[in-house]
Amino acid sequence: MSAEALPLVLVHSQLLTAELWRAVRPAFETRGPVHCADVTRDETIGGMAERLLADAPERFDLVALGMGGFIAFAALREAPERIRHLVLTSTLPEADSDAQTRRRAGYSAMVERGEFDAVAEERIPLLLGREARDGDIAAAVREMARAVGPEAFLRQQSAIMARPDSTPMLAGIVQPTLVLRGEEDGIMSDAHLEILSGTIPNARGFVVPHSGHLIPLERPEAFADAVITWLDRKDRV
Template identity: 30%
Template sequence: MKTAPLLENHNAPLVLLSGTLCNDRLWQPVTEQLNVSHVRCYSLNNADSAHALANELLDVLPLRFCLAGFSLGGIVALHMLALAPERIAKLALLSVNPFRDAPDNAERRRAAVREAANQGMTRWLTDTLWPRYVAPHRLNDTLLYRTVVQMAEESGLETLARQTEVAISREDHRQLLASFAAPTLILNGAHDVICTPQHHLAIAKAVPHARWITLPECGHFLPLEAPQQVANFMRNWIQESQS
């Protein structure tokens, strides 16, 4: 018997927000296994603040939607929650840092954009970000590496500059999670040195009813490192919203 697609005839489509230097390729291995009938993926490249990106998305999305954000996408998702909690049917946060950025990080982040411009995106990412992106045992995974580099090259330097400003200007919206009663999923990797387990513990403490899962063999890039596991957890999350 054929299984009906998740969210079929549902008024709340699945909205997926990508991270820094990411596009639809990030989510493709997950959505291929999810069997979701209504899904929209967004690359965050049209504004230089989380507040502006959140407003831009809320202007084009339906009145109700299921929202999942990865890394920078999770930051924007939390800003959307702050602006319009009644429109979010449920929330999933993957590899997210919920805190404000430290003021002394701003110049370091902007200097990194200049370094990427001088060195070229691939060389800069390979030398600075790739060693921190995935679990140690995946560092020699050529296919995974090529996917991450391809997304970065397709995103480009201008997008990196804008997304850097989003990270710098982000706000801490954890206090709003306490009153958010909809199903909430938190996913992180045990080897993530960018958005650490402690970052996700802070989110879990803010939303006690959330389901928090740490993937023991993953780093930061959960949707690419463990798409089957992520799809399984997200499938359960989607079905919970329909129960």
């Protein structure tokens, strides 16, 4: 590990596993140790953040995607001094709207009817850009969803629906923050990118072309390059 680098903690979203990071992890490991957070065992976003902090090194850089961003905000509320640099990918600061809550409740009802596999199929157009919706990348999403399983997914849905609005804390985030959005993301909008990158004081926003929500899976080289360049900037520590 270089003198400037800290261990890197990766935290992914619902219905995903550490396989999300497989293509980018070798590049990250050239800098130093890499840890993946466990997001399957806890009933709340706060509980997931507590587990992340308990398992993480004393001080680290944090890369979060989707639900992982909600966990990152909770970790920042709990122990901001432990996190040096932050990368927020494909995430939102606010709590769910009524429409989002209804959609998540619909997913839970599908699972309870024994239609868990159909949840992943319904979400693929939201998660992946046009080029990735057929073939190996979509197959990888289905495989990760099956590995998470219905019970953990229901816990994740419940935790997401109960999360607090993190918008009021954005102006107080002191960590240098990179905000990434896939050009074809069906969940994170340009407005979300502008809110995050415009409200966090030391933040930069960037749109990754030809990608949906799952940038590390769809555009791993672009993702790794953007993250490493941000973390290793020499004009700050």
